[in-house]
Each structure stands twice: as C-alpha cells, then as structure tokens.
Amino acid sequence: MGSKPCLYPDPTYRPLETSWDSDEDTPVPRCGHTLTAVATTKTHGARLIFFGGATASSIRLPRANDSVHFYDVLSRKRIRLHQSGDTPSPRAAHSAAAAGTMVVFQGLGPRYGHVMDLVAQRYLVTVIGNDGECNL
Template identity: 55%
Template sequence: MGSKPWLYPAPTYRPIESFWDTDEDAPGPRCAHTLTAVAATKSHGPRLILFGGATAIEGGSSSAPGIRLDGVTNSVHSYDIDTKKWTRIKPAGDPPSPRAAHAAATVGTMVVFQGGIGPAGHSTDDLYVLDLTNDKYKWHRVLVQGQGPGPRYGHVMDLVSQRYLVTVSGNDGKRTVSDAWTLDTAQKPYAWQKLNPEGDRPSARMYATASARSDGMFLLCGGRDSSGTPLADAYGLLMHRNGQWEWTLAPGVSPSPSCPASAVKHPHSYASSSSNFPPLCGQVGAVLGYIMRMQHI
C-alpha cells in the first residue's frame, strides 16, 4: 500500500559516565519491571518511572520445572535524569495489584500500565494510569468497554502518533500469541480494537522490545517464540491514512537474537534497563542503567 518508510540514517550515540548511588529510595535488585520515560514538566526535569517487577525468583520442582517469580511488588520509583537521584513515590488512589512482566507506555504526563503476572502467577487484563501532572501523583483505573486483549504478560505496548495505544504479542497464560490491539485515547468511551493488519506479520512471541517512532511507526524487535528460542527479526507496524494498519518486515541484517532487552527514550537522551534472569536469558541482578546522550554526527 504505497511506499513503506523504514529506518532513516540512524544517529550515533556515545555513552557518558552516569550512574546512581545506592540509597534508601533506590528500587534495588529486580526483574520483569517496566522503566518508562516521562518528558520534563514545569516543575520536574525528565524522569524515568520504574514500576513493579519481581525482587526474587524461585526454582521449580520435579512436577513443575522451571522458575517462578517471587517478591512481586507494585512499588513506584522515579529517577531524575538531571540530578541522578531516585525517589520512591506513593501516589494517591487505589494502586494496581503487585505484578511483573506487564507493559507500560507514556501518554503525556501519564504512564499507562496493562497486564502482567501477579504473585499467584495469574496474568491480568486491567488498565491503570499513573497521573504525574502537577506533582499530584495519583492512580486511576481506566474503564474500557467491550472485549480487549485479555489477560497476558510478556507483551509490549507504546503510544503511536500521540494517540493510539498499541499492544502486541505476549502470553495469555495458555500460549504465546501474535495478535495486535489498539485503543484510541482521543475517543470516549475507551474501547480496544483488534487489528487485522496487512503485510508480513510477526510470529507469536513474548518478551520482545517495542518503541513508537515520531512518524507513527511502531517498531517490534526480538523476543522469544513459544519454544523459548530467542528471535532476531524486526518489524514495523504503520497505520495508513485510510485507517488500515500494515506490518512490514525490516530489511537488511538482523540484530543478534535477544530477550528481553528494553530501551526507553525522551527527547534528549536514551536509557536502558536490563532485567536478566531465566527464562528471560540470564540471572537475577540489580537494575542496571546508564544514560546515553544523543550525539548527531
């Protein structure tokens, strides 16, 4: 359907020496959390909002091999990029239940959270908003009409064209899925719509990485398939002017297979967070982060 825009000549980045000191407000070791960038406001510089995650894992048994998350939390921590300081915040309102492997996206000065795994291992399909406007932090549960993505975890979500929440893939508790859903944040009452995109659709996956480009393309990369094999492909999901969505397989050389590596962006810098543990490729570790200042050459 017309031209298929892809990657522009990519800017280059240089790492700078940036770290945070351990203090009582720091989140501490955890995995399967979300780290979401929120742009600067009148009273705050750019921030990273860390929510949820598991603070430990337990080994399985002969009857239930593998691992399970333990110490699942619903705590919220804010990292000020300018001052390099953590602050634990306790918003008003009823918070989401403790969860891990959920999805999060920024909508203005709010962060939206969907799905995840609870302490008992069950996934959830609720939708919450953390409102950070005017330093009056507050939780809101969003009422959504009709059928939606349903309970799932290990999925990805971002805001496309500053309007459409798009969530893709994950695991519904029974199988790894490949579907895509969107919610129009400008239209009330809120309702999820299942997409039926044209083009080269990605296979079912979980623990992928996704981010929306400024031109409205939703980028999806990596993850692992239903057998646990890391994936190395990349796709773009774009809505055309006629309202039709289309997947496009990225051309060129694929990145190394990975799961789950994530990145968040704000207008002037990028931050990365690693939550490595099996079966998410690695071991339990502290939240690792660094800031990379963008440098166009």
C-alpha cells in the same frame, strides 16, 4: 549501480552516578520491571519511571513488587513514589507507556510479555502476551 551503506559510529556511553536520600528510595534488585520516559513539563525536567518486577529468578510472581521509583535525569536522584488512589498490584513482565505525563501499566496474572505504545500521541496500542511458561 550499488549504493554504499551509511555507517554511523556507536555512541560513547559513560556511567552516571545516582543517589537517593533515604533507604526507602533504594530500589531492590529485580527483573521483569518497566522503565518509561516521561516528557519534560514546565515544573519538571526529563524523568524516568520504573515500576514492579520480580525479586526472584522466576517471573511467576513469587516475589513481585509494586514499588514505583522516579529518576530525575538532571539531579540524578532516585525517589520512591507513593501513589494515591488505586495502587497497581505487584507484577512482573508487564508493559508501560507514557501518555503525556501519565504512565499507563498493563499486564499481570497468567499472561506475560505484553507490549504497549502510544501512537500519534492519540492511540494506546496494546498487544497481550502469551500464557505459557516463561524460560528466561
């Protein structure tokens, strides 16, 4: 006896307007960046962190950047963060994962196409990309 496939309709999407308070908060057009969701805490709602990326057509890092932006889902505002401590180097085609409220970045240099995820809220699993040419 055959079973019927369970079909679900596509969700309905709608555009959301975002804003920022200063020109410094405006992200530049880029490719090869990461976007990572960070969990809600007692003091902050849901947030998205986006980092790095190349501003040229090649991801061989001729114009990679190290800017980190924070997007608050509730207020719909983007803010450029200025991290303290060791600043991540400019990069593109890297990966990121959230471990609680901490975002971990990995990748740079002769390799690209990394993937990373937190498994069972305990193990950070990273798969290193390859070192060949990237044809986007």
